Amino acid sequence: MKHLKRLSIALTVAALMAGCSTGVKLDDQAPVEDRSAATNAGANTGNTAQSGVAGVNLGQSDRDGGGPVGVSRTIYFDFDSYAIKSEYQSVLDAHARFIKAAPGRKVMLEGHTDDRGGREYNLALGQKRAEAVRRSLGLLGVSDGQMEAISYGKEKPAVQGGSEDARAQNRRVELSYR
Amino acid sequence: MTTDRSIPSPAAAPLLPLRRQVLAAILSLPAIPALAQFRVEVTGVGLTQLPIALAPFRGEAQSPQRISAIVQADLERSGQFRGIDAAGAALDEVSRPDMAQWRQKSADSLVTGSITRLADGRYDIRFRLWDVVRAQDLGGQSFVVSQGDLRLVAHRIADFVYEKLTGERGVFSTRIAYVTKAGGRYSLWVADADGENAQAALSSPEPIISPAWAPNGTQLAYVSFESRKPVVYVHDVASGRRRLIANFRGSNSAPAWSPDGRQLAVTLTRDGSSQLYTIDANGGEPRRLMQSSGIDTEPVFSGDGRTIYFVSDRGGAPQIYKVGASGGNAERVTFSGNYNISPSVSPDGRWLAYISRVGGAFKLHVMDLGTGAMNAITDTTADENPSFAPNSRLIVYAAQQQGREALMTATLDGKIKARLAGQGGDIREPDWGPYQKQ
Helix, strand or coil: CCCCCCCCCCCCCCCCCCCCCCCEECCCCCHHHHCHHHHHCCCCCCCCCCCCCCCEECCCCCCCCCCCCCCCCEEECCCCCCCCCHHHHHHHHHHHHHHHHCCCCCEEEEEECCCCCCHHHHHHHHHHHHHHHHHHHHHCCCCHHHEEEEEEECCCCCCCCCCHHHHHHHCEEEEEEC | CCCCCCCCCCCCCCCCHHHHHHHHHHHCCCCCCCCCCCCCCECCCCCCCEEEEECCCECHHHCCCCHHHHHHHHHHHCCCEEEECCCCCCCCCCCCCCHHHHHHCCCCEEEEEEEEECCCCCEEEEEEEEECCCCEEEEEEEEEECHHHHHHHHHHHHHHHHHHHHCCCCCCCCEEEEEEEECCEEEEEEEECCCCCCEEEEEECCCEEEEEECCCCCEEEEEECCCCCCEEEEEECCCCCEEEEECCCCCEEEEEECCCCCEEEEEECCCCCCEEEEEECCCCCCEECCCCCCCEEEEEECCCCCEEEEEECCCCCCEEEEEECCCCCCEECCCCCCCEEEEEECCCCCEEEEEEEECCEEEEEEEECCCCCEEECCCCCECEEEEECCCCCEEEEEEEECCEEEEEEEECCCCCEEEECCCCCEEEEEEECCCCCC
16 A cells, blocks of 8 residues: 655744734824734734745645556446446456455545536535445455545546536546555 | 714814825825735625725825725625725825715715834734714724735724624625635635635645635635545644544545534545534544435534534435434425535524526525525526625625636625636635634
8 A cells, every 4th residue: 555645844934823913993192002902912023924824735646556457447327327337347347356366455446426516415426436336346255345435526537528428438436456 | 873982083184185196196006916816896786885985095005905995895895885986085094084075975984094114014004984974983993913914904994894884793804715726736725705815725736625614713624635535634724734534434525613613514434325424623433413325415504503404315316404413303404406405504594505406507596594485696507615704694605707617705685796706727615714803
């Protein structure tokens, strides 16, 4: 299993959250004294803004490959469907044999949807597709410990665009070995 | 409208025509900084807008931010104010304005002020609000801040004006979070409520979705795919410190804070299909809220914390339901249409905003929870992810505009919309933060 490489870099100095921009009532008789409370409220000098945000920058995560040689790693679904079409049975058979051949192998089943609808709801729909593949592999004898069903929803389309063809290529589960 | 008697009126300061001309010449110089990332476009017209004049603040032409312009844009975006031209006025917070002149311009209110750079590099900003009709001083404030907080001060001034004149608390000094996708990178931003002053909290090569502000306004929960599966983090925006909240087997998504900030509702698939759980904000073992056969997701707490609204396809198609915050029997809330998702409850508990599919278009709807009456309030067709302002008067949402994803704000009746027009990629997943501590 590969590990995620993460570069966490704090890009800016942590902001001081002291309430230095608190409004003070204007009082013409003693304007300077009136705002002394704000002046003394914290070390808010120079460019340290109280609304500061410290950014975190993540690097590229590892890509994968693997899987049985010469076998597709993608299973496509019909619109609004979560059923695996019979044409993919031989693909799933080949993956099941490959996974069972080495107990250390692990496959991620990544569900995807087309671009229509909400992001979170599509995440749940993609999960439904991934779960369908998980159940199929389970019936072929793959142990639960060697596979995990997750979803990307509509966040990672294989093909950009809203054409019917693009949508058909995006409704899928990808088998990803890590 | 009451006058704050504790604030004495300023000494009379007669306006000098010569000084006015000089100031007008200075003010004609371009003063908007080039880093402005968003633009406000008010596209609707309300019926009962208060006419208000924002005189240029003395000294603002030389300052990094045009305070009066920011205040005016804030007030206009609320839908409740109409800006009156005040170009060339040479006034500040100690001036006594000629009320007849402003009445003639049909202004009901007038804001005057000044901005001065101090020797230590900070800025001193002062302002005063006038009731033009009654010729009354409605009070003023002063602020001393660093340059980075000048916009915040402008928003605080807008909040003061809004509250004095409408009797309700303003939301201009609050913050919004949103996500951009540009050049294959995803960034989570924290910006002022007008979309400006955006600062990146997280940048990642993998998707980020569903940011949600903690009730204290210092932390964001969100879903990050950085480990190549959806995982829920809580992120302290001032320090950049992050912690994992939900990283269970399967997908972890849709975080929503309880109003007391002690727990989050999340969607987990660790037991198979997408189901709702609550989890302690400091982490720990999740508690399953319900057992349902299909998909349950997109939980959101009501303002009183007693109810969780969510989306479920238990009836065959996605609809919005509600359930007690500790579980129990769910009750269906939406009945019209066969695709209703992304609920957001107004903090005052009166309104439900959500996305409904109507003839293939995804449109923002607002439901009166008291009567069940609902309205589509947009003319766009791919609306997403509504989120209420803390005063329950505005909604921010994502929409497709000229083929790009953009953020919009709308009044609940849809009459006033403003586009927070961004540059550099698709802008999505807005979440409106709570009132900031003063």
